[in-house]
Amino acid sequence: MAKNSPWITPAAAIARDFPAGLTELSPRAQVNLRGILDESSFMTAVKTATGIDLPITPNKVATGKDHKALWLSPDEWLLIGEGEADALVHRLENALTGQHVAINDVSANRTIFELSGPHGHHVLMKSSEFDFHPRVFAPGDCVQTLIAKSQAIVEQVGEDAFHIYVRSSFSRYVGAWLAEALAEYGAPA
Template sequence: MMADTYGESPLVARADTLVAAADPGAVRLRELPFRAQVNLRVDPKSPAAERIGTAIGVMLPNQGGEVATNNDLTVLWLGPDEWLVLGPDHDTDRILTLLRDALDDDFGSVTDVSAHRTVIDISGPRTRELLAKGCSLDLHPRVFGAHQCAQTLLGRAQVVLLCWDEQRPHYWLFVRASFARHVVDWLNDACLEYRGGWP
């Protein structure tokens, strides 16, 4: 008899902190736990890469920081031969099957990393200002716009930042589970001025 599996978000103990940190008129924060995340490594010029693009309905991005989407999958460029494939909650098995079948016997790897990072959804008019307090990226809309991503540091923690909308600022922050609480605590402190905490 198999035991029931139980998953707990790395931020379950910081749920109240996320709510308290936000100010609806400035910044909104929420966790998106259990997003399907699959790491893909393959030669971008190989037949396997083309088969994978056909199988998932979107070709693999080939420029630094580029993001491609179809109806339910999003593909982030992480390196010259590395991508992060995102899908709906608990959809990992379907994505793994699609990628592995398309990879076939060609050289490459398909790895479930869903438990490696959690996702923090950040939006609101002061979002770029908030992120700039702990991130060295130039987040100006002309430089870092919609459907772009970057690996960077935020509050000294390694993160992946994905921009969904630069006009009405909306980002996803991918943070390693072991650093998730630290990042939320940092965000809480950085949001203090928006809650009237400074004189």
């Protein structure tokens, strides 16, 4: 099997100059999974393949040993893991044979920014109409919303740390926007 390398992350050209608090993460396996929640065989098979109980509460993240799953819609999840997606896709395909599912490697479809530090919240307030206040949004939560004018998934991964999943073609727009939003707080440019 051919290797997907050299892998150039979509925002690499601008990410070098990001201020402290903003980075573009190295690539990781991203697999979009759709299936019928009501069929227990589906949940069981996914658990077998990934070790994860898929989150059924909207906008929640379930984390397992090697993977995590982000709720995207009542029949859709984004699975994230380290390394290449092929293995995960195969495991899922095998476990779910015969079921009505859709499994897509989307590792290249989005890039992931990590926003961290004391001003992460402020940057999100500048960039999104969603309420990221700690009372409403906490580690283990994810949301699909707009960052500036681009669709994005935001996942809170720590008290002051967020992962922002952005469609590759929008990544420079969003990356530059976030970097500029941070600049006000005196982070070295």
